[in-house]
Amino acid sequence: MYHYYCLNPISEVGIDAMTENYVPVSDPKKADALLVRSAGMHDMEFSPELKAIARAGAGVNNIPLERCAEEGIVVFNTPGANANGVKELVVAGMLLASRDIIGGINWVQENEEDGNIAKDTEKAKKAFAGCELEGKKLGVIGLGAIGGLVANAGIHLGMEVFGYDPYVSVDAAWRLSRNIHHAKTVDELYKNCDYITLHVPATESNRGMIDKNSLGLMKKGVVVLNFARDVLVNEEDMIDALESGQVKHYVSDFPTPVIAGVKGAIVIPHLGASTAESEDNCARMAVRELMDYLEYGNIKNSVNYPDCDMGMPGDNKRIVLLHYNKPNMLGQFTKILADDNMNIADLSNKSKGAYAYTMIDIDSDIPANVERDLRNIKGVLKVRVLN
Ligand SMILES: NC(=O)c1ccc[n+]([C@@H]2O[C@H](COP(=O)([O-])OP(=O)(O)OC[C@H]3O[C@@H](n4cnc5c(N)ncnc54)[C@H](O)[C@@H]3O)[C@@H](O)[C@H]2O)c1
Numbered sequence: 483m484y485h486y487y488c489l490n491p492i493s494e495v496g497i498d499a500m501t502e503n504y505v506p507v508s509d510p511k512k513a514d515a516l517l518v519r520s521a522g523m524h525d526m527e528f529s530p531e532l533k534a535i536a537r538a539g540a541g542v543n544n545i546p547l548e549r550c551a552e553e554g555i556v557v558f559n560t561p562g563a564n565a566n567g568v569k570e571l572v573v574a575g576m577l578l579a580s581r582d583i584i585g586g587i588n589w590v591q592e593n594e595e596d597g598n599i600a601k602d603t604e605k606a607k608k609a610f611a612g613c614e615l616e617g618k619k620l621g622v623i624g625l626g627a628i629g630g631l632v633a634n635a636g637i638h639l640g641m642e643v644f645g646y647d648p649y650v651s652v653d654a655a656w657r658l659s660r661n662i663h664h665a666k667t668v669d670e671l672y673k674n675c676d677y678i679t680l681h682v683p684a685t686e687s688n689r690g691m692i693d694k695n696s697l698g699l700m701k702k703g704v705v706v707l708n709f710a711r712d713v714l715v716n717e718e719d720m721i722d723a724l725e726s727g728q729v730k731h732y733v734s735d736f737p738t739p740v741i742a743g744v745k746g747a748i749v750i751p752h753l754g755a756s757t758a759e760s761e762d763n764c765a766r767m768a769v770r771e772l773m774d775y776l777e778y779g780n781i782k783n784s785v786n787y788p789d790c791d792m793g794m795p796g797d798n799k800r801i802v803l804l805h806y807n808k809p810n811m812l813g814q815f816t817k818i819l820a821d822d823n824m825n826i827a828d829l830s831n832k833s834k835g836a837y838a839y840t841m842i843d844i845d846s847d848i849p850a851n852v853e854r855d856l857r858n859i860k861g862v863l864k865v866r867v868l869n
């Protein structure tokens with residue numbers, strides 16, 4: 483029996499995918515697993531019971547990843563599961579910044595009582611005219627799940643697209659249209675583009691990447707779109723750039739007290755992934771990842787531990803260990819098993835930065851003293867014996 487707790491409402495599709503072995507609890511401290519969307523977790527204390535956190539979404543800046551790793555808690559996300567939802571809203575954002583659709587709709591609402599509205603429209607509409615996307619230059623920073631889709635969509639819209647991502651994965655690179663220009667430096671993209679859209683994670687090094695220096699390199703009248711995270715943009719610098727006309731519009735999916743209501747800012751209430759399809763995809767993937775880890779110890783799409791998959795243990799017993807990535811950990815594990823005359827049927831060991839994960843299948847029962855001795859090894863963070 484596994485206990486779970488949802489810190490945010492998660493699509494029923496995910497909850498329905500759980501078997502009867504999964505029971506919701508009313509106290510997160512009693513949970514084996516937490517499901518979360520954007521709820522802030524940095525101030526949460528975790529109980530020793532907690533084994534995993536699944537973020538039904540992409541961004542994990544709301545989760546203390548390092549502390550979770552130290553406490554032997556595996557954190558998952560759902561890469562790509564909401565990418566199409568975000569891509570479609572980015573296209574809408576480019577259109578909203580190009581024509582005054584919002585101003586036009588407001589005008590119609592303000593004049594709803596006007597019996598001559600059809601005729602007056604033809605005079606009023608010139609105030610809301612704009613430009614087309616076709617032929618304009620689009621710069622995409624970050625070419626992962628979302629940025630790749632946005633860059634390809636730009637090509638389909640007839641835009642000239644520049645992509646910048648020095649860390650792009652091979653798989654993501656394969657998905658890109660060959661018509662996308664490969665920007666070797668981000669400055670090249672800043673200097674050339676009419677629309678610049680951010681699709682990078684909110685890591686320490688990316689915070690404030692759009693500031694007065696980068697804004698100063700951009701073309702006058704540029705449109706900047708941010709569907710990634712508010713902290714990537716220095717909002718005070720953005721306000722100056724909007725006031726001076728350096729930036730025509732800043733389209734953001736992240737309202738903050740600083741940017742909400744600023745002239746020229748088009749701010750959306752974090753709706754990028756709020757579609758039925760994205761919510762279902764994320765919940766389904768998050769629950770699948772949790773169940774595979776809790777029941778079989780397999781790790782797929784973790785952001786703080788390495789991926790490691792040994793399928794199902796069959797008739798073997800499986801023991802899994804979360805530990806530091808340092809010399810002689812495996813040697814110590816196998817010695818304890820050998821001293822108890824246990825035979826290893828299968829073994830996998832993977833590392834990611836400072837942390838590592840070992841899965842061991844044994845063709846006999848695993849006695850409590852072996853589990854205890856493994857747990858007592860210095861550098862072991864969590865041990866689980868799976869039945
Ligand atoms: N608005 C929303 O509702 C919404 C929804 C999903 C994701 N997001 C945000 O979008 C971000 C990206 O999501 P994704 O699914 O595309 O993630 P992803 O991991 O698939 O792609 C991120 C890409 O950014 C690249 N990158 C990192 N730092 C970079 C830098 N300094 N310059 C250029 N490229 C850099 C990485 O190499 C990677 O290819 C998430 O981290 C999240 O914060 C927002």
Ligand SMILES: O=C(O)[C@H](O)COP(=O)(O)O
Pocket residue numbers: 519520538539540541542564752754755756
């Ligand atoms: O990082 C993400 O996946 C998005 O920002 C979506 O967040 P949400 O699940 O809270 O809508």
